[in-house]
Amino acid sequence: MQTFQNMTLAATLAAITLIAPAAFAASDTAEPVDQSIYEGRETLPDPSEGNCDVEKSLVEFKDNLYRHTNGSFPATHSGLVLITDEGALVVDAGNTCVAKWLQEEIKTRFDADIKYVVQTHAHWDHLAGTQVWQDAGATVIAQRNAIEPIIGEKLPVATPDRVFDNEAEIELGGETILLHHEPAGNHSNSMVQVVFPKQSAMQCTDVCQSKTFPYMDFLDFYYPGWIKTLDWVIEQDVDLIDVGHYNDPATTEDIVALRDYMTDLHAQVLELSRQGMNWDQLWRNVTAGNEYRDEWFGYEYMRRANIEGMFRWVDNHRRGVW
Template sequence: MKHLLSFILALTISLFSFSQTATRTITKIKGDLYRFQNNGHYSVFLITDEGAIVTDPINKDAATWLKAEIKKRFDLPVKYVIYSHHHDDHVSGGEVFDEAIFVGHTLTKKNIEDKKIPTPVPNETFKTRKLITLGNQYVALIYPGKSHSDDCIAIYFPDEKVVFGVDFISVDRLPYRTLNGAFLPDWIQAIKKVETLDFDTFVPGHGDMGTKTDVKEHREYFEALYNAVKEAKSKGQSLDEMKRSILLEAYKDFSQYDAWREMNIEGVYNFLTKK
């Protein structure tokens, strides 16, 4: 009996450990640009003759794995780490890339310092645009304005015609829950600025990759949501009434429609009520 209990305990621990193993993959997007998955989070990296340009490290374990994979597959050091914004579920673990230059928006630097997020503070910052050149390849960093946070940027790879944007644009998916204290209507204008770029592929920080058309559809969803809540509020509807009447049926096939539609309405309502 004692041996049986020991076996069951060992098996339980083994199964628990297996269930905790992260799903990590690297897939080519185009040319020397790759997408890195860590469970439900994604970042991208560019391989050049002189080293790798990495975006969000995600967390320490993910960054450790990615650094080792880049070394194993390409035998190159990581030269730059670019932060998409300051939220810790994307930028944690940067200390793994201890020889890299860290780059982020000026507000990202301030937010990391103010909130004491455990990751290196950017060595280089910018306010509107910045170009990073390495090994005859380059990446453009563009601040489109406030959106999901006050510091989200678009990371643009012109040669590949790819844009990487985290948390403020999704593909065929509703924005996250109550919009995280969103900046509206600034968010809509930020997406419009991304649409002015010359790109074919959009890579989000969560979910599937898409196209420029998908970015446009996400912006149109936001416009429909914002305008519907604003109009309902002007008519004196309560939040509960809005949740029942604002159906946004044109987007019912989007992922998380059933789970997050009412939360999205609540997020816009909270924003308009605070104004």
């Protein structure tokens, strides 16, 4: 009887040993990309390859969720890093030389390899260096629309291994990470928000701001989708939001203020345009954002450019009796 019990216990322990890793096996709901199509693709020189003499950090955000940065304010680039027993998930890189440092830092401090990389959108300043982690064996995930500009603009970054359309999930180390894309676009048509439910945190790069005016003339800009995205972020009501730049995380209250500023800016530019004002008159009569002159970074540098970008959007989307 004792022998049978010992055999049963041994079998049970063996079964647990076999089952346990499978229960926490890394997985995702994205679709594979045929990398053979892009093998040997042409890329432009990488300006960040030798840009090693920059400030860099890896600081805990909350509960094994860290924030990596490179560059100094206001030119800081950042992304979140989740450390698990199964490996690390990293959002964006932003610098090829710093990506090599970050890979070593994660290995040294946590004895973890980078398992997943999420590319937030197909802009080189955030994706530079993701190829380092892909070459080391990480799986790179992006929204499907990212592939075309990565290839077409010859960006020296990782070509995604897996892509998704609007929603996807990653399972890593017993944690679920949520990926969200707004189909109407926002800052690019390939943007991904990354939600870490356990930590009540989110990566909302470039679309969200932390007491800062949006960058210049909004650049790769889709106004209706941007507002839809901000509404979605507000609905999630997470505690901490990394915006991909600057020093401090944003809060839901910051995103409400940003949305209200952008909708006010749009409404004013549209109304002044309908009054027949030319550009030289119009920008001088916009008051949106004045209330944040002393509270937000970038009033002197960004606000006039914000007006210009919104004017361009409005002008391209009006159609009156002409």
